[in-house]
Amino acid sequence: MAEGRKNIILEGKNLQLGYRKGKKIFEVTSDISFSLMKGELTCLLGPNGVGKSTLLKAILGQNPPIGGVLTFRDTPIAQYDRRAMSKNISVVLTDKITSGNLTVGQLVALGRIPHTGWLGRLQDEDRSKVEHAIESTKIGYLHDRRLSELSDGQLQKVMIARALAQDGELLILDEPTAHLDLVNRYEIMHLLKDIAHRQGKSVLVVTHDLEIAIETADQFWLMECGFPLTAGLPEDLILSGEINRLLPDDQLSFDIRSGKILPLTAEIDYTIDGPHEIVQWVKKALGKAELDKTDFKISISKNPLKFELEYDINKSIHDNIETVIRELTIRSL
Ligand SMILES: Nc1ncnc2c1ncn2[C@@H]1O[C@H](COP(=O)(O)OP(=O)(O)OP(=O)(O)O)[C@@H](O)[C@H]1O
Numbered sequence: 001m002a003e004g005r006k007n008i009i010l011e012g013k014n015l016q017l018g019y020r021k022g023k024k025i026f027e028v029t030s031d032i033s034f035s036l037m038k039g040e041l042t043c044l045l046g047p048n049g050v051g052k053s054t055l056l057k058a059i060l061g062q063n064p065p066i067g068g069v070l071t072f073r074d075t076p077i078a079q080y081d082r083r084a085m086s087k088n089i090s091v092v093l094t095d096k097i098t099s100g101n102l103t104v105g106q107l108v109a110l111g112r113i114p115h116t117g118w119l120g121r122l123q124d125e126d127r128s129k130v131e132h133a134i135e136s137t138k139i140g141y142l143h144d145r146r147l148s149e150l151s152d153g154q155l156q157k158v159m160i161a162r163a164l165a166q167d168g169e170l171l172i173l174d175e176p177t178a179h180l181d182l183v184n185r186y187e188i189m190h191l192l193k194d195i196a197h198r199q200g201k202s203v204l205v206v207t208h209d210l211e212i213a214i215e216t217a218d219q220f221w222l223m224e225c226g227f228p229l230t231a232g233l234p235e236d237l238i239l240s241g242e243i244n245r246l247l248p249d250d251q252l253s254f255d256i257r258s259g260k261i262l263p264l265t266a267e268i269d270y271t272i273d274g275p276h277e278i279v280q281w282v283k284k285a286l287g288k289a290e291l292d293k294t295d296f297k298i299s300i301s302k303n304p305l306k307f308e309l310e311y312d313i314n315k316s317i318h319d320n321i322e323t324v325i326r327e328l329t330i331r332s333l
Pocket residue numbers: 019020028046047048049050051052053054055
C-alpha cells in the first residue's frame with residue numbers, strides 16, 4: 001500500500017446522500033468526495049440544512065449512501081457490524097445526557113463497552129485506557145462528581161473522554177462547542193487538536209465556529225448546497241476565496257486581513273490619522289453609529305490614548321471614541 005494511502009482512515013468517492021421515507025428516497029446532497037487523514041483535525045462546515053448530519057449518519061452506518069463509495073480503512077462501511085464500528089469510530093453527538101446520576105468515572109468507563117460488552121468487567125488494559133482518557137482531557141478532579149452537577153463545558157470534556165476511552169481510530173463530534181462560552185470553545189477545540197496530533201487519531205468535527213476552526217483545524221471540508229464538497233487547508237481556502245462559499249455572497253464576506261466575517265457594506269472614507277490598529281476600531285465604531293458625514297478629521301495619539309476631533313473650525317480632545325461619536329452626532333443634528 002502506498003505510504004500516503006496508509007494514512008487515509010476514511011474515504012468518500014462521489015457520494016450521493018439523502019434519507020428514505022417508506023420506499024421513497026430524497027436526495028440531500030451529491031458529489032461528496034474526501035479523504036480523512038490519520039492524525040489530523042478536520043472541521044466540516046456548511047450552512048444549516050446542507051447535509052452535514054446526513055454525512056455523519058452515513059459515516060456511522062446509520063444512513064447508507066444512495067450512491068458512491070464510502071470506505072473505512074479501505075473496506076466499505078456497510079461491511080462493518082455494529083460492534084466493529086464502535087471499536088473503530090467514537091462519536092460525541094449533541095443529544096442531552098439522560099443518565100445524570102452516573103459519576104464522571106462511570107461514564108468514561110462506559111466507553112469501553114464495545115471492548116468488554118455490557119456485562120464485561122474492566123481488565124487492566126481497559127482501566128488504563130479509561131485513566132488515560134481522563135488524564136488527557138484533564139477531568140481527573142471531576143472523577144466522582146455526578147453528571148447532573150457539571151457545567152456544559154465540563155460535560156463536553158467528559159463526553160470526549162468517554163469517546164477517547166473507546167479508543168477508536170476515528171473520533172466524530174457534532175457541534176461540540178455549541179452552547180459553550182468563548183474560553184471553553186477554545187479549550188475544547190485545542191483539546192481536539194492535541195488528541196489528533198499527539199495521539200494520532202483522526203478527528204472530524206462539525207462546527208459553525210469558523211474563527212476557532214481556522215485557529216485549530218488541519219483541514220476544512222466545506223459543504224455548500226448544490227456544489228461538490230471542497231476540502232483543503234483552511235489557509236488555502238482563505239487565500240483562494242473559497243471560504244466565502246460558507247457565506248451568503250450579498251451580505252457577508254470573509255475579511256482576509258482580520259480573519260473575521262464582515263458585513264458587505266461600502267467602507268466610508270473617514271479622515272482618521274493614527275496607528276492602524278486603533279484607526280480600524282474607530283472606523284468600526286463610526287460605521288456602527290451609522291455616521292455617514294465625512295467632513296471631520298480625527299487624529300489619534302497613543303500613550304496616553306487621545307482622540308482629537310476637528311470639525312468646522314472647532315477642535316476638541318477626547319479620551320474615548322464614545323464621546324467623539326456623541327459630539328459628532330450632536331453637531332450633525
Ligand atoms: N429523516 C429525514 N426526514 C426529513 N428530512 C430530513 C431527514 N434527514 C434529513 N432531512 C433533511 O435533509 C436536509 C439536511 O439535513 P441535515 O440535518 O443533514 O443538515 P445539517 O447540515 O446537519 O444542518 P444543521 O447545521 O442545521 O445541523 C435538511 O433539509 C433536513 O430537513
